[in-house]
Amino acid sequence: MMPSLFLAHGSPMLALENTEYTQFLARLGSQLQPKEIVIFTAHWEKETITISAIDGTYETIYDFYGFPPELYKIKYPAKGSVRLAEKIQTLFAHAGIPAHLDTMRGLDHGSWTLLYKMYPKADIPVVQISVHPFLEPEKQYRIGKAIQELADEDILIIGSGVTVHNLRAVNWNQTEPELWAVQFDDWLMDQLEKQDFISLFQYDKLAPNAKLAVPRPEHFVPLLIAAGSGSGQPKVIYRSYEFGSLSYLCIQF
Numbered sequence: 354m355m356p357s358l359f360l361a362h363g364s365p366m367l368a369l370e371n372t373e374y375t376q377f378l379a380r381l382g383s384q385l386q387p388k389e390i391v392i393f394t395a396h397w398e399k400e401t402i403t404i405s406a407i408d409g410t411y412e413t414i415y416d417f418y419g420f421p422p423e424l425y426k427i428k429y430p431a432k433g434s435v436r437l438a439e440k441i442q443t444l445f446a447h448a449g450i451p452a453h454l455d456t457m458r459g460l461d462h463g464s465w466t467l468l469y470k471m472y473p474k475a476d477i478p479v480v481q482i483s484v485h486p487f488l489e490p491e492k493q494y495r496i497g498k499a500i501q502e503l504a505d506e507d508i509l510i511i512g513s514g515v516t517v518h519n520l521r522a523v524n525w526n527q528t529e530p531e532l533w534a535v536q537f538d539d540w541l542m543d544q545l546e547k548q549d550f551i552s553l554f555q556y557d558k559l560a561p562n563a564k565l566a567v568p569r570p571e572h573f574v575p576l577l578i579a580a581g582s583g584s585g586q587p588k589v590i591y592r593s594y595e596f597g598s599l600s601y602l603c604i605q606f
Contacts, residue, residue: 358512394464403454531597534594
């Protein structure tokens with residue numbers, strides 16, 4: 354059985370970097386060898402859940418600007434799986450969750466930068482799924498719960514986002530984390546460890562510094578989805594901060 358993961362995709366530069374975090378991703382990939390991967394990415398927003406459904410090779414999408422030229426030369430030629438996409442659509446339907454299939458879109462950097470470090474051979478089929486940032490947190494959790502059974506088939510479910518993601522608050526020269534960012538993540542992990550989902554679903558009202566940490570929820574909701582799709586006790590598997598407040602908190606469920 355595969356766990357469910359919430360992973361911080363941070364800056365696109367992690368695809369080029371050799372850091373403590375990218376080394377962690379490489380180790381994680383060597384420890385987990387799934388048959389297929391399902392990834393919810395913060396960089397694909399749709400009002401109705403949309404599931405990539407191709408059997409061929411994905412285009413690598415460079416949905417960012419102003420980075421070094423070598424970053425735009427990286428390709429992640431993973432293949433998709435129409436069979437798995439259709440199964441996921443059926444599972445959502447059984448849970449009363451509408452979902453569409455998409456036969457055109459490639460992998461955005463919320464997906465391929467992580468997978469490039471974890472599974473550099475790009476030899477594991479990937480199904481990418483969109484997020485709707487403005488659904489209630491409980492509904493985000495239910496989206497994950499609807500496909501929880503995939504773990505029994507050695508399918509790895511990843512929510513790709515960032516818990517503390519406020520680009521206006523980053524300090525490009527700062528090495529020590531801001532106290533407000535640490536406090537938000539501490540509160541978040543406390544609720545997860547207690548499995549207090551009633552409080553977690555009200556994070557925007559109850560968590561310290563919530564509006565500063567999550568000014569817009571698209572990077573946060575993949576965590577709620579990953580929590581719903583997991584069946585184990587939540588635990589932190591990596592934690593660090595970049596630029597003062599950009600969180601690299603990663604959680605296994």
